[in-house]
Amino acid sequence: MKEKYTKVISIGEAAIDYLEDIKKDLEKNASFENIKVTKDVDKEFVRGLLDGIEVLYMLYDSSDKDVCNITKAVSFMAKERKVLCIGLDICLKENKEDLGVDKEFKLNKYNLNTTIDMINLICEAMDEDTLIYVDLSDLKELFQGGGAVAYSVEEIELDKNPSELAQMLEDDFYKSEGELTLKKGLLLSECSEAAGDNTLIYLHQVINSLQDLNESNIDIVFSYNEKVKSTKTMKIAYLRN
Secondary structure, rough: OOOOOEEEEEEEEHHHHHHHHHHHHHHOOOEEEEEOOOOOOHHHHHHHHOOOOEEEEEEEOOOOHHHHHHHHHHHHHHHHOOOOOEEOOOOOOOOOOOOOOOOEOOOOEEEOOHHHHHHHHHHHHHOOOOOOOHHHHHHHHHHOOOOOEEEEEEEOOOOOOOOHHHHHHHHHHHEEOOOOOOOEEEEEEEEEHHHHOOOHHHHHHHHHHHHHHHEEEEOEEEEEEOOOOOOEEEEEEEEEE
16 A cells, blocks of 8 residues: 555544544645644654655644634644644634744635645656655745745646746736745646557746746746646646746
């Protein structure tokens, strides 16, 4: 069985119910843990929670004080263990309390599917069995750097003009709080084996178009993964700060 280095944990009843609804879409790439607010979250428990984990996604409702206290305890230990920690807040109200996560995204019905795609594509892009994979250090540079992180996901036929795809990735995004710095980007691609031999050339054209759009020297690292599909399609996640 393939070892999973990504974990999604839910904290509090609202988040536990939320995770139950989306778990089936993530179970191939992630392991899971539910934490009730009555749980004694001591250091030994959190160490066990983080053992063997490189990327942690925490699902929580920031309007609940008890949930926030547990979230802060886990994120503090994640920093000590050098685990990348990404918050997914299901509360739509502004969260003014610092919960210690590296980046936090508000999760809602509009960005839910995009966020699930992003998590899956990140997991697969870091797998060393992927044809061209990205290193954890690239992911940490993006999420632990200053400024906001934005992400978008598109699934397209490969006859799409690279410039048009770049514009779609730039226009249709969600982001964390703060301003974008345009220093680092990750382009994570999943392509069907039926797509042919020119997909890497196509990806480089998309990267050039993204850099032209921003008129910047943003450093974009890409991954390339092939799946057994009969359709000539590509799914791309674009993340940048």
